[in-house]
Amino acid sequence: MILIADSGSSKTDWRVLHPNGEVSSFRGLGLNPYYMTAEEMAIQLRQDFLLNYAKDITQIYYYGAGCSAPERKAEVFQALRSIFPIAEIRVDHDLSAAARATCGHSAGIACILGTGSNSCDYDGKKIVAHRPAAGYILGDEGGGCSIGKKFLQDFIHEEMPIPIREAAIERFKITQNIIQDHVYRQPFPSRYMASFCRFISENSADSYCYYLFSNSFKEFFGKHVCKYSGYQEKPVNFVGSIAFYNQSILRDVANELGIQIQTILESPIDGLISYHQNSH
Structure with missing residues:
Protein backbone atom coordinates (compact mmCIF):
# COMPACT_ATOMS: atom_id res chain seq x y z
CA MET A 1 0.00 0.00 0.00
CA ILE A 2 1.04 3.57 -0.72
CA LEU A 3 0.50 6.46 1.69
CA ILE A 4 0.44 10.04 0.36
CA ALA A 5 0.44 13.05 2.67
CA ASP A 6 0.07 16.74 1.95
CA SER A 7 0.78 18.73 5.09
CA GLY A 8 0.54 22.47 5.65
CA SER A 9 0.82 24.45 8.86
CA SER A 10 -2.91 24.03 9.58
CA LYS A 11 -3.90 20.57 8.31
CA THR A 12 -2.65 17.33 6.76
CA ASP A 13 -4.51 15.40 4.06
CA TRP A 14 -3.70 11.67 4.09
CA ARG A 15 -4.56 9.17 1.34
CA VAL A 16 -3.96 5.42 1.27
CA LEU A 17 -3.80 3.84 -2.19
CA HIS A 18 -4.92 0.22 -1.89
CA PRO A 19 -3.77 -2.51 -4.34
CA ASN A 20 -7.37 -2.91 -5.62
CA GLY A 21 -7.53 0.78 -6.60
CA GLU A 22 -9.54 1.98 -3.62
CA VAL A 23 -8.47 5.17 -1.85
CA SER A 24 -8.94 5.80 1.88
CA SER A 25 -8.77 9.35 3.19
CA PHE A 26 -8.24 11.17 6.46
CA ARG A 27 -7.61 14.77 7.51
CA GLY A 28 -5.48 15.56 10.56
CA LEU A 29 -3.68 18.52 12.06
CA GLY A 30 -0.80 20.14 10.23
CA LEU A 31 2.85 19.26 10.83
CA ASN A 32 5.71 21.69 10.37
CA PRO A 33 9.27 20.81 11.43
CA TYR A 34 10.15 24.49 11.76
CA TYR A 35 7.77 24.78 14.70
CA MET A 36 7.61 21.19 15.98
CA THR A 37 10.21 18.66 17.09
CA ALA A 38 10.38 15.13 15.69
CA GLU A 39 8.96 13.88 19.00
CA GLU A 40 6.02 16.29 18.84
CA MET A 41 5.27 15.26 15.27
CA ALA A 42 5.46 11.56 16.22
CA ILE A 43 2.85 12.14 18.92
CA GLN A 44 0.65 13.95 16.40
CA LEU A 45 0.99 10.99 14.01
CA ARG A 46 -0.34 8.47 16.53
CA GLN A 47 -3.87 8.56 15.17
CA ASP A 48 -6.01 5.48 14.60
CA PHE A 49 -6.25 6.04 10.85
CA LEU A 50 -2.47 5.82 10.50
CA LEU A 51 -1.82 3.23 13.21
CA ASN A 52 -4.27 0.82 11.58
CA TYR A 53 -2.13 0.80 8.42
CA ALA A 54 1.25 0.90 10.16
CA LYS A 55 2.33 -2.62 9.12
CA ASP A 56 0.80 -2.55 5.64
CA ILE A 57 2.24 0.65 4.16
CA THR A 58 5.23 -0.07 1.93
CA GLN A 59 5.75 3.38 0.38
CA ILE A 60 5.19 6.87 1.77
CA TYR A 61 5.27 10.10 -0.22
CA TYR A 62 5.13 12.93 2.29
CA TYR A 63 4.93 16.53 1.10
CA GLY A 64 5.10 19.15 3.80
CA ALA A 65 5.54 22.79 4.72
CA GLY A 66 8.98 23.44 6.20
CA CYS A 67 10.54 20.44 4.41
CA SER A 68 13.04 22.20 2.15
CA ALA A 69 16.14 21.87 4.35
CA PRO A 70 17.71 18.38 4.72
CA GLU A 71 17.70 18.57 8.52
CA ARG A 72 13.96 19.36 8.56
CA LYS A 73 13.24 16.48 6.18
CA ALA A 74 15.23 14.22 8.52
CA GLU A 75 13.02 15.20 11.46
CA VAL A 76 9.84 14.37 9.54
CA PHE A 77 11.43 11.11 8.34
CA GLN A 78 12.24 10.21 11.96
CA ALA A 79 8.67 10.91 13.06
CA LEU A 80 7.20 8.81 10.23
CA ARG A 81 9.66 5.97 10.82
CA SER A 82 8.41 5.71 14.42
CA ILE A 83 4.97 4.75 13.06
CA PHE A 84 5.84 2.95 9.81
CA PRO A 85 8.75 0.57 10.45
CA ILE A 86 8.93 -1.15 7.06
CA ALA A 87 7.94 1.60 4.62
CA GLU A 88 10.15 3.29 2.07
CA ILE A 89 9.75 6.96 3.04
CA ARG A 90 10.27 9.98 0.80
CA VAL A 91 9.89 13.43 2.32
CA ASP A 92 9.59 16.39 -0.03
CA HIS A 93 8.70 20.06 0.07
CA ASP A 94 5.11 21.28 -0.29
CA LEU A 95 6.24 23.17 -3.40
CA SER A 96 6.87 19.83 -5.11
CA ALA A 97 3.33 18.83 -4.17
CA ALA A 98 1.92 22.02 -5.69
CA ALA A 99 3.94 21.58 -8.88
CA ARG A 100 3.14 17.90 -9.39
CA ALA A 101 -0.54 18.34 -8.53
CA THR A 102 -1.18 21.29 -10.85
CA CYS A 103 1.40 20.89 -13.62
CA GLY A 104 1.77 17.11 -13.68
CA HIS A 105 4.51 16.47 -16.23
CA ILE A 137 6.74 37.02 10.40
CA LEU A 138 8.92 38.19 7.50
CA GLY A 139 6.99 36.92 4.49
CA ASP A 140 3.99 34.81 3.42
CA GLU A 141 2.57 37.61 1.27
CA GLY A 142 -0.84 36.66 -0.08
CA GLY A 143 -1.26 33.89 2.48
CA GLY A 144 -3.96 33.69 5.10
CA CYS A 145 -1.68 34.59 7.98
CA SER A 146 -0.51 37.80 6.26
CA ILE A 147 -4.06 38.84 5.36
CA GLY A 148 -5.35 37.98 8.83
CA LYS A 149 -2.49 39.90 10.43
CA LYS A 150 -3.39 43.03 8.46
CA PHE A 151 -7.05 42.59 9.44
CA LEU A 152 -6.15 42.32 13.13
CA GLN A 153 -3.82 45.32 12.92
CA ASP A 154 -6.66 47.36 11.44
CA PHE A 155 -9.01 46.08 14.13
CA ILE A 156 -6.67 47.13 16.93
CA HIS A 157 -6.09 50.58 15.40
CA GLU A 158 -9.77 51.00 14.47
CA GLU A 159 -8.88 51.47 10.80
CA MET A 160 -11.63 49.37 9.27
CA PRO A 161 -15.29 50.16 8.49
CA ILE A 162 -17.44 50.22 11.62
CA PRO A 163 -19.93 47.57 10.33
CA ILE A 164 -17.05 45.14 9.64
CA ARG A 165 -15.53 45.81 13.05
CA GLU A 166 -18.87 45.29 14.81
CA ALA A 167 -19.53 42.10 12.86
CA ALA A 168 -16.09 40.78 13.85
CA ILE A 169 -16.74 41.52 17.52
CA GLU A 170 -20.11 39.76 17.32
CA ARG A 171 -18.65 36.75 15.51
CA PHE A 172 -15.37 36.27 17.37
CA LYS A 173 -15.87 38.13 20.67
CA ILE A 174 -12.41 39.64 20.16
CA THR A 175 -10.64 42.45 21.94
CA GLN A 176 -7.11 43.79 21.63
CA ASN A 177 -6.04 41.78 24.68
CA ILE A 178 -7.50 38.54 23.31
CA ILE A 179 -5.78 39.08 19.97
CA GLN A 180 -2.40 39.78 21.55
CA ASP A 181 -2.72 36.78 23.85
CA HIS A 182 -3.32 34.46 20.88
CA VAL A 183 -0.55 36.01 18.78
CA TYR A 184 2.15 36.35 21.44
CA ARG A 185 1.38 33.73 24.08
CA GLN A 186 -0.60 30.89 22.51
CA PRO A 187 0.83 28.20 20.18
CA PHE A 188 0.45 28.41 16.38
CA PRO A 189 -0.19 32.16 15.98
CA SER A 190 -0.12 31.81 12.19
CA ARG A 191 -3.17 29.51 12.30
CA TYR A 192 -4.97 31.97 14.54
CA MET A 193 -4.34 34.94 12.26
CA ALA A 194 -5.28 32.96 9.16
CA SER A 195 -8.53 31.82 10.80
CA PHE A 196 -10.08 35.26 10.16
CA CYS A 197 -9.85 34.85 6.38
CA ARG A 198 -13.13 32.96 6.11
CA PHE A 199 -14.89 35.95 7.67
CA ILE A 200 -13.05 38.33 5.32
CA SER A 201 -14.04 36.16 2.32
CA GLU A 202 -17.67 36.13 3.41
CA ASN A 203 -17.57 39.93 3.43
CA SER A 204 -15.53 40.43 0.26
CA ALA A 205 -18.39 42.41 -1.34
CA ASP A 206 -17.30 45.16 1.04
CA SER A 207 -14.48 47.15 -0.56
CA TYR A 208 -12.36 47.02 2.59
CA CYS A 209 -12.35 43.20 2.61
CA TYR A 210 -11.93 43.00 -1.16
CA TYR A 211 -8.83 45.13 -1.04
CA LEU A 212 -7.34 43.20 1.86
CA PHE A 213 -7.16 40.26 -0.55
Missing part, protein backbone atom coordinates in the same frame (compact mmCIF):
# COMPACT_ATOMS: atom_id res chain seq x y z
CA SER A 106 4.21 19.87 -17.95
CA ALA A 107 6.10 23.11 -17.32
CA GLY A 108 4.58 26.00 -15.40
CA ILE A 109 4.72 28.20 -12.33
CA ALA A 110 3.21 26.65 -9.19
CA CYS A 111 2.11 28.73 -6.21
CA ILE A 112 0.81 28.07 -2.71
CA LEU A 113 -1.66 30.42 -1.07
CA GLY A 114 -2.87 28.79 2.13
CA THR A 115 -1.98 29.74 5.67
CA GLY A 116 1.39 30.74 4.21
CA SER A 117 2.62 31.33 0.67
CA ASN A 118 5.34 30.09 -1.66
CA SER A 119 6.08 29.58 -5.36
CA CYS A 120 8.35 27.85 -7.85
CA ASP A 121 9.16 27.55 -11.54
CA TYR A 122 8.75 23.92 -12.68
CA ASP A 123 10.02 22.38 -15.93
CA GLY A 124 7.72 19.34 -15.88
CA LYS A 125 10.21 17.16 -14.01
CA LYS A 126 11.80 19.28 -11.32
CA ILE A 127 11.76 22.70 -9.69
CA VAL A 128 14.25 24.92 -11.52
CA ALA A 129 13.78 28.14 -9.53
CA HIS A 130 11.97 29.34 -6.44
CA ARG A 131 11.64 32.52 -4.43
CA PRO A 132 12.61 32.83 -0.75
CA ALA A 133 9.93 31.82 1.72
CA ALA A 134 10.52 34.05 4.72
CA GLY A 135 7.81 32.61 6.98
CA TYR A 136 4.84 34.19 8.68
CA SER A 214 -6.42 42.29 -3.66
CA ASN A 215 -3.49 44.23 -2.19
CA SER A 216 -2.01 41.12 -0.63
CA PHE A 217 -2.28 39.21 -3.92
CA LYS A 218 -0.55 42.07 -5.75
CA GLU A 219 2.26 41.91 -3.23
CA PHE A 220 2.53 38.14 -3.76
CA PHE A 221 2.71 38.46 -7.54
CA GLY A 222 5.33 41.19 -7.24
CA LYS A 223 7.58 39.31 -4.84
CA HIS A 224 7.10 35.89 -6.42
CA VAL A 225 5.58 35.30 -9.87
CA CYS A 226 6.86 38.45 -11.59
CA LYS A 227 10.46 37.53 -10.74
CA TYR A 228 10.44 34.34 -12.82
CA SER A 229 11.84 34.52 -16.34
CA GLY A 230 9.06 34.65 -18.95
CA TYR A 231 6.32 34.61 -16.33
CA GLN A 232 3.75 36.21 -18.68
CA GLU A 233 4.12 33.35 -21.16
CA LYS A 234 3.88 30.54 -18.62
CA PRO A 235 0.71 29.04 -17.08
CA VAL A 236 0.49 29.97 -13.40
CA ASN A 237 -1.19 27.50 -11.06
CA PHE A 238 -2.31 27.71 -7.44
CA VAL A 239 -3.11 25.41 -4.56
CA GLY A 240 -4.47 26.44 -1.17
CA SER A 241 -7.69 27.59 0.45
CA ILE A 242 -6.95 31.31 0.14
CA ALA A 243 -6.46 31.03 -3.62
CA PHE A 244 -9.40 28.66 -4.08
CA TYR A 245 -12.05 30.55 -2.12
CA ASN A 246 -10.98 33.96 -3.40
CA GLN A 247 -10.14 33.02 -6.95
CA SER A 248 -12.25 35.70 -8.61
CA ILE A 249 -10.20 38.40 -6.83
CA LEU A 250 -6.99 36.51 -7.57
CA ARG A 251 -7.87 36.31 -11.27
CA ASP A 252 -8.77 40.02 -11.34
CA VAL A 253 -5.33 40.91 -10.00
CA ALA A 254 -3.60 38.49 -12.39
CA ASN A 255 -5.42 39.96 -15.39
CA GLU A 256 -4.25 43.44 -14.41
CA LEU A 257 -0.66 42.17 -14.43
CA GLY A 258 -0.92 40.15 -17.65
CA ILE A 259 -0.54 36.84 -15.80
CA GLN A 260 -2.26 33.69 -17.11
CA ILE A 261 -3.81 31.65 -14.32
CA GLN A 262 -4.54 28.08 -15.40
CA THR A 263 -5.48 25.83 -12.46
CA ILE A 264 -6.58 26.65 -8.90
CA LEU A 265 -7.00 23.74 -6.47
CA GLU A 266 -8.12 23.90 -2.85
CA SER A 267 -5.73 21.07 -2.01
CA PRO A 268 -3.07 19.29 -4.07
CA ILE A 269 -3.96 15.86 -2.73
CA ASP A 270 -6.19 14.66 -5.62
CA GLY A 271 -3.62 15.85 -8.15
CA LEU A 272 -0.93 13.98 -6.23
CA ILE A 273 -2.99 10.78 -6.34
CA SER A 274 -3.18 11.04 -10.14
CA TYR A 275 0.52 11.89 -10.39
CA HIS A 276 1.64 8.88 -8.35
CA GLN A 277 -0.86 6.47 -9.90
CA ASN A 278 0.48 7.44 -13.32
CA SER A 279 4.07 7.14 -12.13
CA HIS A 280 3.80 3.49 -11.04
